[in-house]
Amino acid sequence: xxxxxxxxxxSGGVGGAxxxxxxxxxxxxxxxxxxxxxxxxxxxxxxxxxxxxxSVVYALAGLNDSVRGWGVADESWQMMAMLxxxxxxxxxxxxxxxxxMHLQRSEGLRRGETLSTVTARLAAxxxxxxxxxxxxxxxxxxxxxxxxxxxxxxxxFVGEQCRPVAxxxxxxxxxxxxxxxGLAAALARDDLAGIxxxxxxxxxxxxxxxxxxxxxxxxxxxxxxxxxVSPLIGGQAVKGPLAKLIAEIAPKAxxxxxxxxxxxxxxxxxxxxxxxxxxxxxxxALRAGGLSVTVTATLMRExxxxxxxxxxxxxxxxxx
Amino acid sequence: xxxxxxxxxxSGGVGGAxxxxxxxxxxxxxxxxxxxxxxxxxxxxxxxxxxxxxSVVYALAGLNDSVRGWGVADESWQMMAMLxxxxxxxxxxxxxxxxxMHLQRSEGLRRGETLSTVTARLAAxxxxxxxxxxxxxxxxxxxxxxxxxxxxxxxxFVGEQCRPVAxxxxxxxxxxxxxxxGLAAALARDDLAGIxxxxxxxxxxxxxxxxxxxxxxxxxxxxxxxxxVSPLIGGQAVKGPLAKLIAEIAPKAxxxxxxxxxxxxxxxxxxxxxxxxxxxxxxxALRAGGLSVTVTATLMRExxxxxxxxxxxxxxxxxx
Numbered sequence: 167x168x169x170x171x172x173x174x175x176x177s178g179g180v181g182g183a184x185x186x187x188x189x190x191x192x193x194x195x196x197x198x199x200x201x202x203x204x205x206x207x208x209x210x211x212x213x214x215x216x217x218x219x220x221s222v223v224y225a226l227a228g229l230n231d232s233v234r235g236w237g238v239a240d241e242s243w244q245m246m247a248m249l250x251x252x253x254x255x256x257x258x259x260x261x262x263x264x265x266x267m268h269l270q271r272s273e274g275l276r277r278g279e280t281l282s283t284v285t286a287r288l289a290a291x292x293x294x295x296x297x298x299x300x301x302x303x304x305x306x307x308x309x310x311x312x313x314x315x316x317x318x319x320x321x322x323f324v325g326e327q328c329r330p331v332a333x334x335x336x337x338x339x340x341x342x343x344x345x346x347x348g349l350a351a352a353l354a355r356d357d358l359a360g361i362x363x364x365x366x367x368x369x370x371x372x373x374x375x376x377x378x379x380x381x382x383x384x385x386x387x388x389x390x391x392x393x394x395v396s397p398l399i400g401g402q403a404v405k406g407p408l409a410k411l412i413a414e415i416a417p418k419a420x421x422x423x424x425x426x427x428x429x430x431x432x433x434x435x436x437x438x439x440x441x442x443x444x445x446x447x448x449x450x451a452l453r454a455g456g457l458s459v460t461v462t463a464t465l466m467r468e469x470x471x472x473x474x475x476x477x478x479x480x481x482x483x484x485x486x
Numbered sequence: 487x488x489x490x491x492x493x494x495x496x497s498g499g500v501g502g503a504x505x506x507x508x509x510x511x512x513x514x515x516x517x518x519x520x521x522x523x524x525x526x527x528x529x530x531x532x533x534x535x536x537x538x539x540x541s542v543v544y545a546l547a548g549l550n551d552s553v554r555g556w557g558v559a560d561e562s563w564q565m566m567a568m569l570x571x572x573x574x575x576x577x578x579x580x581x582x583x584x585x586x587m588h589l590q591r592s593e594g595l596r597r598g599e600t601l602s603t604v605t606a607r608l609a610a611x612x613x614x615x616x617x618x619x620x621x622x623x624x625x626x627x628x629x630x631x632x633x634x635x636x637x638x639x640x641x642x643f644v645g646e647q648c649r650p651v652a653x654x655x656x657x658x659x660x661x662x663x664x665x666x667x668g669l670a671a672a673l674a675r676d677d678l679a680g681i682x683x684x685x686x687x688x689x690x691x692x693x694x695x696x697x698x699x700x701x702x703x704x705x706x707x708x709x710x711x712x713x714x715v716s717p718l719i720g721g722q723a724v725k726g727p728l729a730k731l732i733a734e735i736a737p738k739a740x741x742x743x744x745x746x747x748x749x750x751x752x753x754x755x756x757x758x759x760x761x762x763x764x765x766x767x768x769x770x771a772l773r774a775g776g777l778s779v780t781v782t783a784t785l786m787r788e789x790x791x792x793x794x795x796x797x798x799x800x801x802x803x804x805x806x
Binding site for chain 2: 211212213238240241242244245246247248249251252253254261262263264265266267269270272273276287288291292
């Protein structure tokens, strides 16, 4: 136990990014590493788009659009309007401001920089002190099995708006992917004091990360608390297809509801689960299953909510 | 002589694009081929930017910004603002709407399409009927010799704002470049009735085209009038560094002024030169040199100006 040690957070996109930003607000930058899912990444119009990394970076830089819930604040869509006129692929919205990020990143990658290097540089330019690292510098691409076969994640998520029934997932490239240096360094720290699984979709945001060989074992080997914040509130996802996915692929929820499904899904990875007050009824079954449980308000509307939740998570981990 | 035959125009950027748009307005689309300079093209932020092709396409599509004088109307600069924040290269302005063009083109080129194919598709999507073709599908890149050595064209033109004294030009890649199929087809037409050198910079817009092996000879071999519209008005360029360049690299102007320098520069390529009323004094010396000369108003402020000048050029060529 190291009360003033390092914290490693694993995050997907929007919901996870909010807690990541909360952690960044309450911890000194040198005590925080945020490893981000790259399973949603894809190539589009010749650009490498990394939606979860960008959500985390924008949230930590205070540039996220809190009304729309994704992307950059004060965004405009002039490129898209012209692209439509030119007969281009317009199923994925790229904002004008957001484009600068994709252009800068894609140029760096084309020059031979790793995704870690590019991400660190862009984050630093925006004044972010904490380490933001992709789970891997090697491509990991989530695909969703539907009745129409395997769909690339963004085709399913944005193109099809998650309408097809999901029957399974795979993470193309994961078997050959290596843990990114910054994540490996965090895992190897003697002073690692807590691992936080941010409130992200377990199947679509955290599983692609866990599919990178060695990561699950390294997390299990860590001698520190491992705490997930449930992405469910009142049994529903705040955003995204989690509730629909649970209905499609998970076994019927029994005692402990959706939170028990999530706890079972993570299994031994978790020593602690933070759930929302509205799901208080789940707590008994979860505790009966041997898990330490914190019940609190997990909805993060304002910066103050993110910071309060971050403090509660750290407290549950015994980290100051 | 074929009064109802095909017209081939050679154009650079803004000024040339205006006359090209005038020709497109007064000729049926199947009677016009516009071959465009690619010497200004460059790779930037991983995109292939073709300023002259875009000027011609925007002008013909009625999308050009007539106030700023270049780029797309109703443009915005949100990507640039964010790029600056991300520490990106911000010396070359890429508008948000303009970006759609560069993204679409670059994606096509990366897929293996030729610049001709991409240009034809994008022009057609914007409703352009005339053939708009790059002078070559192979890269030709203008470079300017300055005291600091050779500068890539956009570094000289935009980065340095044409401040360095120019001592010469070269067109990297031109010696290996092949005439684009659409331009070769226009040159091979039995009904070729006129060749128009648009009011573009002879050194920076037309010379890179003439550097493509075989083009000069094919133009000289054409059995039709070859008419240039002078880019000078009152001995000055309407836009761009032409007058400064003439002072730097051309022999001292004598009788016939800057227009005589241009006529001498083009030499046997021209059978006819159209000059502005304000340079009426040049006409005598030009005619004494054996050139047929038309004196008229060449400044194109409105669409009506472009069309009137286009009609005068066609009339001088004996084309209806």
